Amino acid sequence: MKVLRWHGARDLRVSEVPAAVNRDNEVLVQVAYCGICGSDLHEYQDGPHAIPCGSVHPVSGEQAPLTLGHEFCGQVVAVGDHVRGVQVGDRVAIEPEYRCQECRYCLAGDYNLCESMGFIGLMGNGGMAEQVAVPDYMLNPLPDSVSYRQAAVLEPAAVAEHALNQSSLQPGGRCLVIGLGPIGLLLIMLARLRGIQEICAVDVSPERLEKARQLGATSVLDGRQDDLHALLQQLSAGGFDTVFEAAGSQATFTTALQAAKKGGEVVLVGLMGEISLDAFDLVNREIRLQTSVGYRDVYPALINHIAEGRFDPAQIVTKTVDLDNALSGGFDALLASKDQIKVLINPNPSLTEQEYPLHV
Structure with a gap:
């Protein structure tokens, strides 16, 4: 599968890597859109800042080089044996904070303060890819009234x-x-x-x-x-x-x-x-x-606001690009001009073509 992978500062590469495989407690998501975050820009400009190099992250078990992207959504294409309440074909938004589910903060419900805090796409392989394996606790179902374009901006x-x-x-x-x-x-x-x-x-x-x-x-x-x-x-x-x-x-x-x-x-x-x-x-x-760091327990309310027409986060989206153009049309464009606010990467145009055309 095709991914956008961070190898070092100013070294992002569109690469072909083995297809992602989900474990028993994970689902495999075909990515619709993935937003480029300010954190991604910092890693590209002069990282690493958060990306683990030399040792793996305690929850993800991954280190550089890794696939960027924590602002993403998509469609479930495979479900692990231990996952319940999700099926193939479901549309989902990803809440990308890792949780150890064992420390005192996770046990108290303050999972954004987890002692092993991290984000998929920064401390583990993320959504700037055709597919990505995601822990089941990160999934938020999307009603039909919420577009993928809107769901891609749920994280910020x-x-x-x-x-x-x-x-x-x-x-x-x-x-x-x-x-x-x-x-x-x-x-x-x-x-x-x-x-x-x-x-x-x-x-x-x-x-x-x-x-x-x-x-x-x-x-x-x-x-x-x-x-x-x-x-x-x-x-x-x-x-x-x-x-x-x-x-x-x-x-x-x-x-x-x-x-x-x-x-x-x-x-x-x-x-x-x-x-x-x-x-x-x-x-x-x-x-x-x-x-204020990250978030906890806010995705359902935000999704409901969007579904009922009270809030449209896609209003800040200024551009969409495919994976091959993500570096020049996305990262470099954001660094070059304040005209660009939120750029979305579309790894699977066929998944979203009925919602919005791709604007490179």
Whole structure:
């Protein structure tokens, strides 16, 4: 079968490998779409960051070189002997977090904090392939009213939904989203779905600011403005109840802290390394710092929102490509232009041709 495999930084290869085989507790999925995530881009640019090299991941048992892709969906083509409730032909979305199912976090239901935390497509072979073997606990059935194109964006939507769950944001509150990649844009859409009426968005890309406005942001600001802090204070009448930091830099983190009201909160969603903060100011204004990683128990609700027409995550999809064009038309295109937001790879065009044509 054909896959897109990571061998090292700037070394992604479309390769023919032996067909995937599912174990007793796994299903074999024919992949419809697989999204390219910011994590995939980081691994391509200057990895490895999360990809295991030199030793295998404790749950997947795999290491580099491996097939990327954790934002995917498809159709079940084989079912392991120990799998129940799934049959060949079922349409499924994949919740790609590995779970050891034995540590105290998994036993408590906090499986996103598993002591062996990892993601299929980063710590094990993933969905940028014609077929992939998936543990049965990752499966989420799709109703006919949810398209594969929508299901392929469920994973970043789950990240945004979990971040909202981690926050204390309530209807009537004001929120700020800094960083308008896929997660930031989905935060805006899902905040609107929760009844948040005042949503400000900050980014440096005019295209993404316009997209944020289309998706429900009530105000947008270019983050490069010298008077950004004053404008944010004015818009929020002295500070936002909740600020979502979805960019992942020292500058945007500092802006997030400054933009929160006294007694407000900053939710860290973007990935970043060491950062500095003014702890004196943080304490004096009683700012709460909340972090959010992955997701838990959010896929069913998101699927239901889509099925009932309340939420369409496919609005952030800007392009689809086949596996042969995934590097130039996907990874390189995302790095070259902010016009591209979410690019989907389509390893099996015949599976999705009735939904949407392929746009290379």
